[in-house]
Amino acid sequence: MKLIGVDIGGSHISAAQVILENRHAEIANFHEADVDTYGNVESIISAWSEVIQRAKGDLIDVKIGIAMPGPYDYENGVSLIKDQGKMAALYKLSVKNLLAESLAVSPCQISFTNDAEAFLSGESYAGAGKEFQNSIGITLGTGLGSAIKVQEVVKDAKLWTAPFRDGIAEDYIGTGWFKNQAQNKYSLHISGAKDLLAEGFDPQISSELFTEFGRALGEFLFPYLIRLHAEGVILGGKISLAGDYYLPATKSYLETMGYPVPINVSELGEQSALIGACLPFVDK
Structure with a gap:
């Protein structure tokens, strides 16, 4: 199983292959881009998918972990962001299913985590919080x-x-x-x-x-x-x-x-x- 880590913000996305072993982490094939999240559903999902796909490369059996700001139904990958302008088009949509379709992977291969939780989890696993x-x-x-x-x-x-x-x-x-x-x-x-x-x-x-x-x-x-x-x-x-x-x-x-x-x-x-x-x- 190969891991792809993704960090999505209001106007930016980064993604990379993540190698985890014994409380140590390595990042490979890092890609990032600015994204206009005031656009429609298709343009946002397409822009995100493009960066994730570049990080994924030719890998087939992947798990994709996505850090995302709230409010979100993280378990189901459904956006609850509606009053911030950014990502408004995605409100109450299953971003998990939309990305899975765009990337040609199963929704079960994608997991969503709150961005603040992802920060602390990452630092606790391999960084300043060990x-x-x-x-x-x-x-x-x-x-x-x-x-x-x-x-x-x-x-x-x-x-x-x-x-x-x-x-x-x-x-x-x-x-x-x-x-x-x-x-x-x-x-x-x-x-x-x-x-x-x-x-x-x-x-x-x-x-x-x-x-x-x-x-x-x-x-x-x-x-x-x-x-x-x-x-x-x-x-x-x-x-x-x-x-x-x-x-x-x-x-x-x-x-x-x-x-x-x-x-x-x-x-x-x-x-x-x-x-x-x-x-x-x-x-x-």
Whole structure:
């Protein structure tokens, strides 16, 4: 049995052959493309199938694991995404059956996994989360992705809507917060956290924003770490790459609260979801 890992987002898809053995993973024949998911059913499925087929190559006996953002009926591969514009044409359709037909494989050869679960599963199998039995996975970017792992079970935590301070978690932890805080506090227009590291950007403002963000992350994580008896946190997403600038504040807050834990940045990067999406076939 050969495994094909697929990671689908709102405007992008990547796919590759995945080789798993003894908590080690290798990626081969990697392909990716941007996809206009505002289009019709045929154009979306065709674009996705083309990339998956390129990764699949001449392989015949394959299992295809797909990491997909929610809301989704993952077991049946049915899209429940309807209010985001992207993928709207696929609402309530069996994407599993549509892809199976397009790729000329059986629907039972395709498995869907929540993208946050796939990230944490991949990192727990072969990356930054290998040492933890209980852990929290957080992806930091335009949105806030989250998953929890308790022993061998990984589940989407849906913490982006969790009540936090004067709003919800995603108001304070993600790209939107950096943009809003830079505008409201310093009258600066930025596109995201990466702008704070640009040459010529005021290092004092950059330091203040990162420190404030890092504290908020620690404050957000603390009750969930306690509740889950978590041994560590795994961070992914674009903002995780700037961890050196805000994680000291996160760790300092957790130490002050009496619950210091390792916070590891993803070792597998974008490959983690490809690997995690294939693990349901291995577990079975």
